[in-house]
Amino acid sequence: MMDNSATFKFDGSIEGLLSAVFDSYYLKIYPQVLTREVAGSSLFDDDIYTVITDPMKAGRVWRALERRVSKRVLEVMVTSFLVETTDGNVALFRYIRSILDSRENVESDFSNHDAVNVLGNCRRVRGEAHRLLQFARFQKAADGTYFALMEPRYDVLPMCVEHFVDRFSDSSFVIYDRKRNYGFHYDGSDVRKMKFMHDNEHVLGGGLSDSCMDSDERFYQQLWRTYFQAIAIKERINPRKQRQDMPCRFWPFLTEMQ
Amino acid sequence: MLTNYCKYDCAYCINRRSNDIPRATLSVSEVVSVTMEFYRRNYIEGLFLSSGVVRDPDYTMERMVRIAKDLREKYKFNGYIHLKSIPGASRELVNAAGRYADRMSVNVEIPSEAKLKYLAPEKDHASVYRPMGFIKQGVLENREDRKRMVHVPRFVPAGQSTQMIVGASDDTDRTILTLSSALYSMPTMRRVYYSGYVAVNSYDSRLPALKQPPLVREHRLYQADWLMRFYKFRADEITDGGSPNLDLDIDPKMAWALRHPEQFPVDVNKAPYEMILRVPGIGVRSAMLILNARKFRKLNEEHLRKIGVVVKRAKYFLTCGELSIHNLREARPDVVRRQLTFDFGNDG
Ligand code: SF4
Numbered sequence: 335m336m337d338n339s340a341t342f343k344f345d346g347s348i349e350g351l352l353s354a355v356f357d358s359y360y361l362k363i364y365p366q367v368l369t370r371e372v373a374g375s376s377l378f379d380d381d382i383y384t385v386i387t388d389p390m391k392a393g394r395v396w397r398a399l400e401r402r403v404s405k406r407v408l409e410v411m412v413t414s415f416l417v418e419t420t421d422g423n424v425a426l427f428r429y430i431r432s433i434l435d436s437r438e439n440v441e442s443d444f445s446n447h448d449a450v451n452v453l454g455n456c457r458r459v460r461g462e463a464h465r466l467l468q469f470a471r472f473q474k475a476a477d478g479t480y481f482a483l484m485e486p487r488y489d490v491l492p493m494c495v496e497h498f499v500d501r502f503s504d505s506s507f508v509i510y511d512r513k514r515n516y517g518f519h520y521d522g523s524d525v526r527k528m529k530f531m532h533d534n535e536h537v538l539g540g541g542l543s544d545s546c547m548d549s550d551e552r553f554y555q556q557l558w559r560t561y562f563q564a565i566a567i568k569e570r571i572n573p574r575k576q577r578q579d580m581p582c583r584f585w586p587f588l589t590e591m592q
Numbered sequence: 593m594l595t596n597y598c599k600y601d602c603a604y605c606i607n608r609r610s611n612d613i614p615r616a617t618l619s620v621s622e623v624v625s626v627t628m629e630f631y632r633r634n635y636i637e638g639l640f641l642s643s644g645v646v647r648d649p650d651y652t653m654e655r656m657v658r659i660a661k662d663l664r665e666k667y668k669f670n671g672y673i674h675l676k677s678i679p680g681a682s683r684e685l686v687n688a689a690g691r692y693a694d695r696m697s698v699n700v701e702i703p704s705e706a707k708l709k710y711l712a713p714e715k716d717h718a719s720v721y722r723p724m725g726f727i728k729q730g731v732l733e734n735r736e737d738r739k740r741m742v743h744v745p746r747f748v749p750a751g752q753s754t755q756m757i758v759g760a761s762d763d764t765d766r767t768i769l770t771l772s773s774a775l776y777s778m779p780t781m782r783r784v785y786y787s788g789y790v791a792v793n794s795y796d797s798r799l800p801a802l803k804q805p806p807l808v809r810e811h812r813l814y815q816a817d818w819l820m821r822f823y824k825f826r827a828d829e830i831t832d833g834g835s836p837n838l839d840l841d842i843d844p845k846m847a848w849a850l851r852h853p854e855q856f857p858v859d860v861n862k863a864p865y866e867m868i869l870r871v872p873g874i875g876v877r878s879a880m881l882i883l884n885a886r887k888f889r890k891l892n893e894e895h896l897r898k899i900g901v902v903v904k905r906a907k908y909f910l911t912c913g914e915l916s917i918h919n920l921r922e923a924r925p926d927v928v929r930r931q932l933t934f935d936f937g938n939d940g
Contacts (some may be wrong), residue, residue: 442884472633511840
């Protein structure tokens, strides 16, 4: 029999996590660990319970939460989920349980460690989304489409697309997550999720190949680099601050750092 | 920047007429097209539009307005436009600019008027405060209009800002902060920027010869500014020490706390928000979290740490639960000060 030190395994989706919450009530088990399903591991491990994602169960937990906490907190929870770490999943799971277990509204009880962790994770994800908005660099292709390649730490592309749709209004763009191998294409009116073949040369090469570039692209890249160097005030350059504001991991995609 | 040509002669400015530097002027359409190309590529979030004075203030201002207007109307530019109004520009042009700009600024540059006139003979405070007043009035009127009607275009929705140069004149921090606080009493003033003076020439003896811009002082002023905006400090509290200038070794919040041991320790489980905010090592966010969390239980040191309080600094100034960790009256202010400057160096 499973005891309260059990491990739950779920499919890594938010619905999966909510289903796990449902099951934990149903089975009267409070799991200590909640892991994402690892391909190839045995399904019949003794104290690992595999959660089957069920939209019905997830929906019930979600509606229960909607009654208990504000919209803002729901948003924090969903965002924090994107850190995709076991600790993050566990904290979120426990936070949800503590909300559902308690009679009062405990959403703002920040002496609760899980609440603090969930809030921290949410802030981390939002920070990454913000950096993506800042550091995506688009290149113009010969057909007029603008193309940006990124490797964000968390899966934040969906949070960012709207912003760029706003920016481009009537011209088209592609923004692509190389790490997760998918992206979004906007054609001037609609956004669609898309996937390149794994050997796409633009993705492998870290940007558009010369033959596909708009004829003015190199000119504007050079102009930007010149401008970027010109506005840096010699007396004020502070390499530590620069690395803080513009982490090295973005540099390969930054026009001004090449 | 539209042009670095300028017919004025402000001593502290690299673009002053008597500096011998190469001058370049961009046309309205050049600025517009480069801005759009940079914006599409996400190189820039917006445009900071400023210019030296060509011919006269209105002539220059008119060209800046045209840039902003073309970007918005012809190219559907959604980015941020910060338009630095030319001192002495007319009300009509300031109002026109306000329809396209998110933020506008008129820089005070030199805190006291006498020093401004001395260093920048073509300027006086009226040439700065008058356009500031136009912007304020425009924003307030627009707010009223928007309450009554639906389709009123926005007017400088992000308010206005200004800048003071630090270290080009001998104005004290007290003068600077008192002026800032007066500026913040304008309902539309969002930010005052402080810019450490960077030497721009070696021939003008009205200016101090600085090897380095006063970056630490600038940093302390920003911290003091922050205290006024978010921590409910008044300018005269921040500089109520013996000297009219800020202490460069420790941050102004810590400095105030050390000058006022009678206000501490603060009981985190009981004290009002305003006092919690005054504890060094507790920020606005932690203070809010403390207020929320203490409704549920008595907070101890571990809770504070989790909430994000820098216990290392805060411990001298607070009590929580049963333990008053180290309090300031037992550990004398000068000892604490030495301890903290030793621990944290210049980083505040
Ligand atoms: S008016 Fe402006 S640009 Fe011209 S010299 Fe003075 S500060 Fe410089």
